[in-house]
Amino acid sequence: xxxxxxxxxxxxxxxxxxxxxxxxxxxxxxxxxxxxxxxxxxxxxxxxxxxxxxxxxxxxxxxxxxxxxxxxxxxxxxxxxxxxxxxxxxxxxxxxxxxxxxxxxxxxxxxxxxxxxxxxxxxxxxxxxxxxxxxxxxxxxxxxxxxxxxxxxxxxxxxxxxxxxxxxxxxxxxxxxxxxxxxxxxxxxxxxxxxxxxxxxxxxxxxxxxxxxxxxxxxxxxxxxxxxxxxxxxxxxxxxxxxxxxxxxxxxxxxxxxxxxxxxxxxxxxxxxxxxxxxxxxxxxxxxxxxxxxxxxxxxxxxxxxxxxxxxxxxxxxxxxxxxxxxxxxxxxxxxxxxxxxxxxxxxxxxxxxxxxxxxxxxxxxxxxxxxxxxxxxxxxxx
Amino acid sequence: xxxxxxxxxxxxxxxxxxxxxxxxxxxxxxxxxxxxxxxxxxxxxxxxxxxxxxxxxxxxxxxxxxxxxxxxxxxxxxxxxxxxxxxxxxxxxxxxxxxxxxxxxxxxxxxxxxxxxxxxxxxxxxxxxxxxxxxxxxxxxxxxxxxxxxxxxxxxxxxxxxxxxxxxxxxxxxxxxxxxxxxxxxxxxxxxxxxxxxxxxxxxxxxxxxxxxxxxxxxxxxxxxxxxxxxxxxxxxxxxxxxxxxxxxxxxxxxxxxxxxxxxxxxxxxxxxxxxxxxxxxx
Numbered sequence: 001x002x003x004x005x006x007x008x009x010x011x012x013x014x015x016x017x018x019x020x021x022x023x024x025x026x027x028x029x030x031x032x033x034x035x036x037x038x039x040x041x042x043x044x045x046x047x048x049x050x051x052x053x054x055x056x057x058x059x060x061x062x063x064x065x066x067x068x069x070x071x072x073x074x075x076x077x078x079x080x081x082x083x084x085x086x087x088x089x090x091x092x093x094x095x096x097x098x099x100x101x102x103x104x105x106x107x108x109x110x111x112x113x114x115x116x117x118x119x120x121x122x123x124x125x126x127x128x129x130x131x132x133x134x135x136x137x138x139x140x141x142x143x144x145x146x147x148x149x150x151x152x153x154x155x156x157x158x159x160x161x162x163x164x165x166x167x168x169x170x171x172x173x174x175x176x177x178x179x180x181x182x183x184x185x186x187x188x189x190x191x192x193x194x195x196x197x198x199x200x201x202x203x204x205x206x207x208x209x210x211x212x213x214x215x216x217x218x219x220x221x222x223x224x225x226x227x228x229x230x231x232x233x234x235x236x237x238x239x240x241x242x243x244x245x246x247x248x249x250x251x252x253x254x255x256x257x258x259x260x261x262x263x264x265x266x267x268x269x270x271x272x273x274x275x276x277x278x279x280x281x282x283x284x285x286x287x288x289x290x291x292x293x294x295x296x297x298x299x300x301x302x303x304x305x306x307x308x309x310x311x312x313x314x315x316x317x318x319x320x321x322x323x324x325x326x327x328x329x330x331x332x333x334x335x336x337x338x339x340x341x342x343x344x345x346x347x348x349x350x351x352x353x354x355x356x357x358x359x360x361x362x363x364x365x366x367x368x369x370x371x372x373x374x375x376x377x378x379x380x381x382x383x
Numbered sequence: 384x385x386x387x388x389x390x391x392x393x394x395x396x397x398x399x400x401x402x403x404x405x406x407x408x409x410x411x412x413x414x415x416x417x418x419x420x421x422x423x424x425x426x427x428x429x430x431x432x433x434x435x436x437x438x439x440x441x442x443x444x445x446x447x448x449x450x451x452x453x454x455x456x457x458x459x460x461x462x463x464x465x466x467x468x469x470x471x472x473x474x475x476x477x478x479x480x481x482x483x484x485x486x487x488x489x490x491x492x493x494x495x496x497x498x499x500x501x502x503x504x505x506x507x508x509x510x511x512x513x514x515x516x517x518x519x520x521x522x523x524x525x526x527x528x529x530x531x532x533x534x535x536x537x538x539x540x541x542x543x544x545x546x547x548x549x550x551x552x553x554x555x556x557x558x559x560x561x562x563x564x565x566x567x568x569x570x571x572x573x574x575x576x577x578x579x580x581x582x583x584x585x586x587x588x589x590x591x592x593x594x595x596x597x598x599x600x601x602x603x604x605x606x607x608x609x610x611x612x613x614x615x616x617x618x619x620x621x622x623x624x625x626x627x628x629x630x631x632x633x634x635x636x637x638x639x640x641x642x643x644x645x646x647x648x649x650x651x652x653x654x655x656x657x658x659x660x661x662x663x664x665x666x
Binding site: 038040049075078081082083084085102103104106107109111113114115117118119120121122123127130131132134135136137138139140163179 | 412415416418419422423426427430431495496497499500501502503504505506507511655658659660661663664
């Protein structure tokens with residue numbers, strides 16, 4: 001898969017080869033974070049909200065920050081923006097150090113942090129756009145066309161002269177996004193941009209986010225609980241738990257790590273002919289798998305639950321090394337079982353996320369390594 | 384804002400460079416910021432005329448209560464000090480407007496969820512707030528002038544109104560109130576719910592404006608007090624700026640600069656503290 005990441009890397013190579021060697025500002029990625037840490041409170045009550053986070057984001061990339069509640073997503077974004085003063089670490093936004101030159105950084109950054117609350121509800125949609133463009137350092141008249149285009153793309157053109165207070169929640173949220181983009185920005189931060197939106201508004205927002213990255217080369221960092229949004233819109237995903245980044249990779253690659261060797265296997269007793277049913281209609285009778293076989297499958301292959309259905313039993317198994325699939329097949333035949341079906345289980349981002357965060361939000365960082373890349377480099381072992 | 388030059392490269396990379404140049408350049412100036420703040424305020428006043436007129440009417444009614452109530456109770460005593468009361472009330476409404484323009488706006492922006500957006504302005508949060516204060520002062524001056532006209536019409540009192548002198552003295556007189564507004568606005572960033580302090584400040588301002596200055600020099604070091612003293616002098620006796628004692632003017636400017644400066648510095652420090660504690664966007 002060619003990601004925006006790859007695309008940008010190619011563009012840069014071309015520029016260098018053309019002799020238009022990039023200057024310092026061009027080699028700086030739009031967002032660069034090094035060793036960012038933030039602890040709230042002191043002593044036993046101290047909470048490490050962001051723990052030694054480092055990442056670079058290339059132009060035109062949409063990065064999704066995922067994590068359970070309290071994982072540190074919002075604190076990370078606010079620390080990057082300087083709205084929360086970090087204890088350690090450096091952040092460069094659009095080539096400017098956020099601590100030393102915040103105004104230079106903010107000149108090229110837009111953010112939507114409070115959803116629909118980000119705007120003035122008593123002003124009209126267009127008045128909000130003009131106001132936020134102006135305090136963002138842009139003369140509103142100079143970005144009139146941009147505002148028209150934004151309103152059109154977000155299906156707000158007909159509402160331009162209505163006060164925000166009179167709009168639906170989804171429309172308010174879209175106004176908020178429009179205001180974050182009311183002037184030319186290089187990097188946009190969107191905290192839960194689709195939270196509480198109806199399906200239609202969410203689709204509009206997703207389409208617009210993707211368009212901004214693809215057509216305007218904008219770098220976008222968004223946090224979301226909505227896995228579908230992240231999977232559909234983002235080029236790359238950063239998964240956080242307990243303030244740490246536990247995975248950081250292209251969405252497709254991260255899913256691939258988990259896709260490589262997950263199967264749903266349906267087995268039956270070898271002596272029972274296909275189509276015959278040795279089990280009474282009430283479902284009672286001998287089980288397909290005896291206890292010893294179940295235990296062996298659990299211990300050797302990490303099988304979790306078994307789904308017994310009459311003369312068939314199904315189970316899911318994840319195998320790090322594809323070679324182990326053949327070992328499993330041999331083991332099942334050795335146990336006098338017939339394999340009726342084997343389906344490759346395609347995980348989605350939600351399953352990846354739950355796997356990495358332990359499902360209940362507890363991190364498996366130590367198992368997973370620091371990133372999805374690390375997991376893949378180890379031969380695709382499921383963390 | 385920093386400026387940058389757009390490169391004339393071609394293709395994807397060239398386009399990106401051009402866009403980066405445009406982004407750096409920007410087209411806004413401080414005038415853009417001021418106009419944005421003024422326009423927002425005017426739009427809100429226009430869109431909610433009842434609220435605007437009620438605010439002004441309350442000012443008139445409150446003065447009417449003081450005047451007619453005081454005359455019924457104190458009679459001649461009130462008439463003798465009417466000039467002082469009018470000047471005091473004018474200054475109080477101005478100082479309160481300036482104080483609230485800063486302090487309450489921090490609370491409101493925080494409540495609305497727009498505070499962080501203002502903080503991220505490339506102009507700098509301090510300048511955004513100063514622009515907001517400038518607009519609040521303009522509004523306060525307009526309301527103050529209307530209130531003054533109302534008071535003079537109701538009481539039949541005649542005051543000397545050397546406009547330039549009154550304007551300059553008023554601005555310096557309420558500068559400490561702006562400083563106090565910044566200080567309490569900073570406290571609002573950290574502690575959020577400080578409305579009760581704001582309410583108490585209404586009475587504190589009355590005390591500062593009415594504080595006796597004759598024979599008690601140190602009182603003039605308090606915020607607004609020296610301004611109140613000089614404004615009364617100018618409006619009651621018709622003295623022009625250059626006719627006022629230079630030492631008194633120096634003290635006025637000194638207290639204005641110090642209180643405004645200290646308040647603004649405290650606001651910045653408290654802003655950093657709020658960001659350290661992750662409280663900037665909280666309410």
